[in-house]
Amino acid sequence: MRSEEAAQGFAALGSEARLEVVQALVRAGAPGLSVGDIQVRTGMAPSTLAHHLRFLAAAGLVVQERQGRTVINRADFDRLEALGRFAMEECCIEQPSEKEEQNG
Numbered sequence: 001m002r003s004e005e006a007a008q009g010f011a012a013l014g015s016e017a018r019l020e021v022v023q024a025l026v027r028a029g030a031p032g033l034s035v036g037d038i039q040v041r042t043g044m045a046p047s048t049l050a051h052h053l054r055f056l057a058a059a060g061l062v063v064q065e066r067q068g069r070t071v072i073n074r075a076d077f078d079r080l081e082a083l084g085r086f087a088m089e090e091c092c093i094e095q096p097s098e099k100e101e102q103n104g
Helices: 003-012 016-028 035-042 046-058 077-088 098-103
Strands: 062-067 070-075
Touching: 003 046, 003 077, 016 035, 016 046, 016 062, 016 070, 016 077, 035 046, 035 070, 046 062
Parallel strands: none
Antiparallel strands: 062 070
């Protein structure tokens, strides 16, 4: 994942409301949720929710699929996992190993 993609993903998660939407979709799992179901779980107004869903979809964190007159929203689990990996990929690389500390 490129830094630009990661920044866009983290920016999308930088809103408490959008984070709440993503968490609702993660809890729902692969079947996803309709917009109405997300509204029930989050208590967001329809126009506010629509705005946040567009933002999350543009960042690639939510996938939307029309099924007849209903739009099903799903968390993009691969993308969310990639964000986590990006944040942690250089974890502790500057920390001296035990061997280096012993030879100090």
